[in-house]
Amino acid sequence: MPELPEVETTRRGLEPHLRGQPVTRIDIRQPRLRWPVPEAIQNFRGHSLRNLKRRGKYLIFNFGEDYWLWHLGMSGSLRLLPPEAAPAAHEHVRVDFGNGPTLRYRDPRRFGALLCGSGDPLHHPLLADLGPEPLSDAFDGAWLHERCQRRSSAIKTVIMDSHVVVGVGNIYACESLFLAGINPKTRANRLSPGRAERLARSIRDVLSAAIDQGGTTLRDFTRSDGQPGYFAQRLNVYGQNGDCPRCGRGIRRIVQAQRSTFYCPGCQH
DNA sequence: ATAATAACCTGAGGGC
DNA sequence: TGCCCTCAGGTTATTA
Numbered sequence: 001m002p003e004l005p006e007v008e009t010t011r012r013g014l015e016p017h018l019r020g021q022p023v024t025r026i027d028i029r030q031p032r033l034r035w036p037v038p039e040a041i042q043n044f045r046g047h048s049l050r051n052l053k054r055r056g057k058y059l060i061f062n063f064g065e066d067y068w069l070w071h072l073g074m075s076g077s078l079r080l081l082p083p084e085a086a087p088a089a090h091e092h093v094r095v096d097f098g099n100g101p102t103l104r105y106r107d108p109r110r111f112g113a114l115l116c117g118s119g120d121p122l123h124h125p126l127l128a129d130l131g132p133e134p135l136s137d138a139f140d141g142a143w144l145h146e147r148c149q150r151r152s153s154a155i156k157t158v159i160m161d162s163h164v165v166v167g168v169g170n171i172y173a174c175e176s177l178f179l180a181g182i183n184p185k186t187r188a189n190r191l192s193p194g195r196a197e198r199l200a201r202s203i204r205d206v207l208s209a210a211i212d213q214g215g216t217t218l219r220d221f222t223r224s225d226g227q228p229g230y231f232a233q234r235l236n237v238y239g240q241n242g243d244c245p246r247c248g249r250g251i252r253r254i255v256q257a258q259r260s261t262f263y264c265p266g267c268q269h
Numbered sequence: 270a271t272a273a274t275a276a277c278c279t280g281a282g283g284g285c
Numbered sequence: 286t287g288c289c290c291t292c293a294g295g296t297t298a299t300t301a
Binding site: 032034073074075090107108109110111150151152153157219257258 | 270271272273274275277278279280281
């Protein structure tokens with residue numbers, strides 16, 4: 001479900017409510033996520049949340065010395081609900097902070113993860129080798145072009161590789177390539193510096209616009225307050241089966257690396 | 270190192 | 286209604 005804009009939307013929705021609040025209760029209703037939720041998570045009772053950060057699609061709950069890493073996987077969502085609200089189906093984790101609303105984690109497919117650690121979270125094995133943030137200065141056309149040099153696979157799968165750049169999932173990969181006018185099947189090492197520059201800019205623009213819209217709600221993504229994201233109205237190719245809004249040719253669907261790719265054969269070369 | 274594939278799960282929707 | 290198939294916003298582990 002969530003790519004970078006949805007995770008960032010979640011972070012922005014949660015942080016003002018949770019920052020500075022102590023964890024008063026942790027209820028793991030289903031520990032079997034992508035990896036088992038560590039027993040040590042219970043040790044955080046009484047700890048106060050310093051801040052809530054994001055790296056790629058990971059949320060980082062900072063508690064000073066220790067931290068949680070929370071990944072929403074394919075179908076995960078975090079919401080704030082009143083303490084008395086009954087748990088929804090597939091609500092696997094509930095965390096009470098102070099006396100305010102309670103944090104609920106719902107994840108039907110259980111591809112998400114809740115892990116904990118101490119020290120610098122950026123040194124965690126899952127984060128240590130990640131590529132740059134797409135909205136930071138570290139990510140630009142030169143970096144992208146350099147990382148494409150040794151890659152003969154399709155450009156679409158390369159921009160979805162978190163070691164190249166983080167946060168670009170299936171929707172935004174398709175949309176970025178459309179915006180840049182690049183065929184998703186193009187071999188990465190055949191992308192000119194100029195086209196890499198254009199693609200890097202498109203990725204930034206698409207992700208920024210999606211964050212501004214509160215992310216994309218296709219089926220069940222909701223912001224932490226239950227509202228949907230509105231970027232779905234701006235999708236040009238992803239999930240579309242009609243004609244291209246720019247040139248009128250039919251949008252095509254193909255499969256790359258076991259994922260659907262949508263593109264316009266008229267606009268993307 | 271890179272590339273391709275399977276694997277982890279549940280639910281929705283279409284066709285018959 | 287039920288069954289079978291395909292599809293779904295992610296990532297890692299394993300194998301060539």
